[in-house]
Amino acid sequence: MRRSLVTGVILGLMIAAPAAADTLDDATKRGSLRICVVEGAPYAIKTPTGRWIGHEIDIGQRLATDFGLSPEFVSVSYADMMERLNKGDCDLIAASLAIEPDRLRQAWFTTPYSESEVTIVAARKGPVHTADLDKAGVVVGAVAGAPAVLLAKSKLPAATIEVFPDLLAAERALDGGAIAGLAHKAPIPRLVAVKAPEKYAVVEGEPLARTADAFAVRKGDADLLNTLNGWVEARKRDGFIPRTNTYWLATLDWMDRLKPRAASAKK
Numbered sequence: 001m002r003r004s005l006v007t008g009v010i011l012g013l014m015i016a017a018p019a020a021a022d023t024l025d026d027a028t029k030r031g032s033l034r035i036c037v038v039e040g041a042p043y044a045i046k047t048p049t050g051r052w053i054g055h056e057i058d059i060g061q062r063l064a065t066d067f068g069l070s071p072e073f074v075s076v077s078y079a080d081m082m083e084r085l086n087k088g089d090c091d092l093i094a095a096s097l098a099i100e101p102d103r104l105r106q107a108w109f110t111t112p113y114s115e116s117e118v119t120i121v122a123a124r125k126g127p128v129h130t131a132d133l134d135k136a137g138v139v140v141g142a143v144a145g146a147p148a149v150l151l152a153k154s155k156l157p158a159a160t161i162e163v164f165p166d167l168l169a170a171e172r173a174l175d176g177g178a179i180a181g182l183a184h185k186a187p188i189p190r191l192v193a194v195k196a197p198e199k200y201a202v203v204e205g206e207p208l209a210r211t212a213d214a215f216a217v218r219k220g221d222a223d224l225l226n227t228l229n230g231w232v233e234a235r236k237r238d239g240f241i242p243r244t245n246t247y248w249l250a251t252l253d254w255m256d257r258l259k260p261r262a263a264s265a266k267k
Contacts, residue, residue: 023091023217023224024067032072033064036090039075040167041191041258042248043096048260055248056094059113062240063094063231077166078145082106086218092228096185098147098211107216110228113236114245117207118148121189122181123174126201133181133203134158141170141179148183151208174200183208187249194252 027033037044037056044054052073064071074090081093085107096116099109120140122128133140138159142148143166152161162179164170171192173179181203182189193200215232217224235241248254 023221024227027069027091028067032070033060033067033092034072034074034090035060035064036074036076036081036084036093036095038078038081038095040188042187042254044073044075045258047258053254053257055114055244056096058244058248059241060094062235062244063228066231067227078143079165081145082216085216091217092224093216096213097216098185099214100147100211103216106219108219108221108225110215110217110225111232112212112214113232113241114213114249116185116211116213116249118151118183118185118209118211119189119207120152120181120183120203121174121192121200122203123177123179123200125198126204128201128203129205130155130203138181139179140181140183141173142183143167143170146184147209147211148185152183155208185211191252 035056037052037054037060039046042054043056044052045057047053057071057073060071060073074084076084076090076093076095078095081095081097082103084090085093093107096114097103097109098116099112103109120130120133122133124132134156136158138156139162140152140156140159141162141164142152144163149161149163152159161183162173164173167184167188170179170182170184174182174192182192186207189202193202215228217228232241
């Protein structure tokens, strides 16, 4: 009797448990892979003609086409990306997403395909050090949902950390003088400094942290997770991922692609 009861409970739990995710099967039937991206240079950028380019765009396009699918990019924010993923708005997140403990409880992460440093760009000419910003009355910005928020609070305990809904709002606050610095993943701080070296400088010394960045998938989606892990390993070994990382994350060559093309001369 006891054995029958236990067996019944186990069977009941198995029936009640949600079925394993069939994301790849659904994507194949649909003919497209839906990829959540966070808009912002150099990861996912809209050109003047409205076309997507960027590090995650190149990664996502290659990933989709390798499996005979069309990439479908879904713009999200750091604050709502996990909710959008779990709602099924996309099949995976490709946002050079840092593997962080709080995120591990919301999604499964693949093998890392890139690494990043979290640094600060200050609204002053260099040289600038962390101690220059770690003072009462100094306000440093960070983007909601990004690891820079907690890192800045930890590394700059005397300063005030203001959280913005997205990178655009944070950059506007920096440009307007509302904050003295912006903490974010590289290469954003360097991009800001390069655009206006007379106004901004990247904080020198050790970064706030170094992150391992990976794809995120819905918890329980073992088939997609295993597939992505294998894909990352294959594309690392054939050089595609290292080349893509170097182009987008270690150079500024791609900035020329954002310039409006001159109108063709009339004949």
